[in-house]
Amino acid sequence: MKVSSSLRVNNAWLRRQTTDHYVRLRQSSSEQYRARSAYKLIELDCGFLTKPSVKAIVDLGGAPGGWSQVIARKFGWLDSESAPPLADAQPTKNWRGKSVPARKQVDFGTWSSPLNDNDPVGSSTASQKARKGTVVAVDLLDIAPIPGVYTLKADFLDPQTAPLVHALLCSKDNPEGKADIILSDMAANLTGNDIRDSQSSLEICESVYQFAQKHLRTAEEIGHSKGGVLVMKHFMHPLLTKFRQTVLEPRFNLVHFAKPKASRSESSEGYLVCQGWKRSPGARWSTVPGLPP
Numbered sequence: 001m002k003v004s005s006s007l008r009v010n011n012a013w014l015r016r017q018t019t020d021h022y023v024r025l026r027q028s029s030s031e032q033y034r035a036r037s038a039y040k041l042i043e044l045d046c047g048f049l050t051k052p053s054v055k056a057i058v059d060l061g062g063a064p065g066g067w068s069q070v071i072a073r074k075f076g077w078l079d080s081e082s083a084p085p086l087a088d089a090q091p092t093k094n095w096r097g098k099s100v101p102a103r104k105q106v107d108f109g110t111w112s113s114p115l116n117d118n119d120p121v122g123s124s125t126a127s128q129k130a131r132k133g134t135v136v137a138v139d140l141l142d143i144a145p146i147p148g149v150y151t152l153k154a155d156f157l158d159p160q161t162a163p164l165v166h167a168l169l170c171s172k173d174n175p176e177g178k179a180d181i182i183l184s185d186m187a188a189n190l191t192g193n194d195i196r197d198s199q200s201s202l203e204i205c206e207s208v209y210q211f212a213q214k215h216l217r218t219a220e221e222i223g224h225s226k227g228g229v230l231v232m233k234h235f236m237h238p239l240l241t242k243f244r245q246t247v248l249e250p251r252f253n254l255v256h257f258a259k260p261k262a263s264r265s266e267s268s269e270g271y272l273v274c275q276g277w278k279r280s281p282g283a284r285w286s287t288v289p290g291l292p293p
């Protein structure tokens with residue numbers, strides 16, 4: 001009997017799904033993570049997610065929401081019914097200065113606020129106490145609401161996106177709109193062309209780094225010693241080691257490659273974990289056409 005190749009692929013996928021430790025863990029655990037990738041972040045976290053000074057986290061490539069669920073849980077949002085006070089809702093204006101109420105279509109994407117619309121401005125002491133931090137998750141795809149998480153549907157590589165992420169980070173406790181931690185699990189759709197795919201991955205890392213240069217907090221006790229933390233997914237690229245050595249290492253106290261156990265061994269993905277963002281300027285870098293060095 002002839003077995004079609006798509007049937008064979010489906011069978012292999014099914015076999016992998018039913019035997020995979022993390023798929024089973026996800027299905028049996030009470031956390032109800034939306035994606036097995038949640039366990040990658042849990043393994044990558046060397047304590048930075050729980051530092052008391054961490055108040056603002058950006059989750060890039062956040063759909064379907066596994067990493068944001070992990071963060072929301074660490075911040076205490078998932079243990080509480082209460083929403084943050086409306087007084088902290090940002091932005092009240094979009095990047096063009098237009099007023100943007102919660103849950104509104106904006107010019108290049110949709111963002112939704114984690115706020116409870118019925119909660120009047122700063123009215124509830126309980127909600128003040130429950131406020132543990134700001135989470136902004138960005139993806140090309142929809143992210144179903146998660147308590148405590150602003151979700152923004154937009155292309156992070158579009159230059160219009162970064163100002164909106166920044167605006168969402170701004171609050172009365174964080175008027176500069178700095179992020180303590182920037183996470184990127186972004187991956188472009190694979191084309192099957194290894195050179196093109198690894199180039200896209202490096203371009204994504206460069207864009208995330210450029211965002212970090214502007215928006216990552218220095219000097220707080222967060223990662224290794226002081227300063228913000230940046231975690232970026234990457235695929236193998238001939239220039240990756242150079243990028244790490246010339247760009248990341250001069251700007252962070254500690255940079256290491258990590259391959260969490262939850263990351264499938266057959267995947268060439270890995271993560272750059274950079275801790276302790278320093279104030280001093282490092283090497284300038286850009287191979288992305290159109291982006292300033």
Ligand SMILES: C[S@@+](CC[C@H](N)C(=O)[O-])C[C@H]1O[C@@H](n2cnc3c(N)ncnc32)[C@H](O)[C@@H]1O
Nearest residue numbers: 061063064065066067139140155156185186187
């Ligand atoms: C591996 S998934 C992330 C899984 C996520 N960390 C979780 O735990 O649910 C990678 C995501 O990156 C997103 N992505 C890829 N390129 C992007 C871009 N330019 N802007 C925003 N999101 C992007 C994809 O849409 C995809 O949802």
